[in-house]
Amino acid sequence: MAFTYPVSQPWLKGRELSYVTEAINDGWISSQGPKVKEFESEFARYNGVAHGVACSSGTTALTLALRALGVGPGDEVLIPEFTMIATAWAATYLGATPVFVDCGDDLNIDVSRIEEKITPRTKVIMPVHIYGRRCDMDAIMELAHDYNLRVVEDTAEAHGVRPVGDIACFSLFANKIITSGEGGICLTNDPRLAEQMAHLRGMAFNKEHNFLHKKLAYNFRMTNLQAAVALAQVEQLDEILATRREIEKRYDEGLRDIEGITLMPPRDVLWMYDLRAERREELRAFLADASIETRVFFKPMSMQPGYLDPVWPTLNATRFAEDGFYLPTHTGLTEEDQTYIVGKIREFYGAR
Numbered sequence: 529m530a531f532t533y534p535v536s537q538p539w540l541k542g543r544e545l546s547y548v549t550e551a552i553n554d555g556w557i558s559s560q561g562p563k564v565k566e567f568e569s570e571f572a573r574y575n576g577v578a579h580g581v582a583c584s585s586g587t588t589a590l591t592l593a594l595r596a597l598g599v600g601p602g603d604e605v606l607i608p609e610f611t612m613i614a615t616a617w618a619a620t621y622l623g624a625t626p627v628f629v630d631c632g633d634d635l636n637i638d639v640s641r642i643e644e645k646i647t648p649r650t651k652v653i654m655p656v657h658i659y660g661r662r663c664d665m666d667a668i669m670e671l672a673h674d675y676n677l678r679v680v681e682d683t684a685e686a687h688g689v690r691p692v693g694d695i696a697c698f699s700l701f702a703n704k705i706i707t708s709g710e711g712g713i714c715l716t717n718d719p720r721l722a723e724q725m726a727h728l729r730g731m732a733f734n735k736e737h738n739f740l741h742k743k744l745a746y747n748f749r750m751t752n753l754q755a756a757v758a759l760a761q762v763e764q765l766d767e768i769l770a771t772r773r774e775i776e777k778r779y780d781e782g783l784r785d786i787e788g789i790t791l792m793p794p795r796d797v798l799w800m801y802d803l804r805a806e807r808r809e810e811l812r813a814f815l816a817d818a819s820i821e822t823r824v825f826f827k828p829m830s831m832q833p834g835y836l837d838p839v840w841p842t843l844n845a846t847r848f849a850e851d852g853f854y855l856p857t858h859t860g861l862t863e864e865d866q867t868y869i870v871g872k873i874r875e876f877y878g879a880r
């Protein structure tokens with residue numbers, strides 16, 4: 529069913545078409561084209577980080593990052609309960625064990641609960657900036673320093689938040705703040721990690737390209753066509769973030785006094801406008817009838833069949849998953865759209 533007000537829609541109003549046309553006219557459609565490097569350096573520069581390694585998705589970015597840090601069987605990776613499953617899968621793909629840490633009231637990893645999960649096998653902490661809310665990175669970096677751990681930030685939902693970890697991994701899926709349809713990128717200040725990730729991404733070909741491969745690697749490459757779109761998106765990122773800030777403000781203003789609705793803490797950049805609601809499923813059905821799409825929160829990792837742990841009903845993350853959801857949030861959402869959506873929510877709760 530197509531909604532008049534979808535939760536997400538890509539914003540392709542810059543030079544996307546002209547860059548893609550250029551790529552086609554020049555015959556550069558694979559990962560070997562010049563737009564890939566241009567995107568990598570533009571996005572790294574935007575973030576104040578030295579190196580960018582573009583790849584095929586956020587999931588493959590996370591996998592490349594952990595693999596470049598040497599994560600493998602026997603290692604433990606600290607991962608938030610409240611995240612998208614790809615964060616945990618990246619560790620599992622490599623034979624490592626994800627160890628889950630519950631979330632705090634901002635949905636992000638609860639920093640006060642990290643230490644109790646650290647063992648001699650712990651290698652990496654993977655904070656996720658959920659819905660665009662930055663984790664307490666000062667505290668996380670300090671813990672990492674004290675226990676000699678590496679930090680891989682899952683920045684899939686937080687383009688515009690400045691990375692400080694060893695590697696930051698962005699998704700460029702169509703519903704993210706900026707997109708290339710499918711795609712991802714790793715940012716790091718460490719030239720050796722950047723080189724490792726680029727090497728692993730491209731099947732570990734050696735310099736002579738003589739088909740001797742010394743490592744089990746991947747084809748996680750981004751195409752020049754994707755990079756053409758991504759580059760045009762980076763050029764608009766400041767503007768996109770400013771527009772989204774306005775969207776956040778208007779939802780806050782329209783919803784804050786409704787009995788039955790609980791607003792969430794402010795976001796550093798807006799990916800999705802998250803909130804909590806009494807009678808959530810009734811409300812969602814009412815909104816769906818008004819052609820407004822909504823989506824529920826992530827389910828805790830300990831509730832996933834692959835990671836099932838009987839502690840899940842006691843988690844903070846479970847409590848949020850029960851009444852949390854998000855509203856249509858995309859750069860093209862107009863003031864008029866928001867007035868309609870807010871009006872429907874007010875109508876549901878009988879708020880004037």
Ligand SMILES: *Cc1c(COP(=O)(O)O)cnc(C)c1O
Nearest residue numbers: 585586587612614684699700701
């Ligand atoms: C979207 C997302 C991913 C995965 O990105 P893909 O590009 O879809 O592979 C990983 N982590 C988080 C937190 C995400 O929101």
